[in-house]
Amino acid sequence: MTPSPQKIESPDTPGGFKVQVRERSGLPNSQIGTALIQAAFRPSKNGDPTTAGPLCRHDAEGGESVAMMELFKGAVGLFKNPSSHRRVTFDDPTEAAEIILLADLLLRLLRKIPPTETSIPGGAP
Structure with missing residues (x-):
């Protein structure tokens, strides 16, 4: 029996x-x-620092700042953007769960960054 494709729709995606x-x-x-x-x-x-993005961690080493940007950018490019342009199904429930776990990790990393002056009230704590 083949498992049904997993549809991922969650705030943690x-x-x-x-x-x-x-x-x-x-x-x-x-x-x-x-x-x-x-x-x-x-x-x-x-x-x-005035040339940095609002979520750039100024306390991080330069290479770490680039890596953080690339990590988030890669996750959006690989997992989010394709589903914006075509139907994407995940036939492997383990892979679908791992994508959600990656998104959860990214949210945790994001929450460690202090809010900026331009943060939207009620946004991520």
Whole structure:
């Protein structure tokens, strides 16, 4: 017996954490997909914090800031964006669960970043 494809719709999916990124960063709705993630987590240029994205961790080493941005960007690009453009099914329930676990980890990492002055009230705590 073949298991039925898993449909993932939850606040803890890559699409759900993208909403939290927008709320915590205060970026406009015109920023979407991986461009939103890149704008939110953009590392500072030449150590100038005014050039960094609102969710860039200034206490992290430069390479770690880039890695954080790329981790979030990769999750959105690989797991969220395809389902925005076509029907995507997950035939493997374990893989579907692991995607949800990855999204949960990303939400945990996001919640460790202090809110910005532009955070939307009621956004991620």
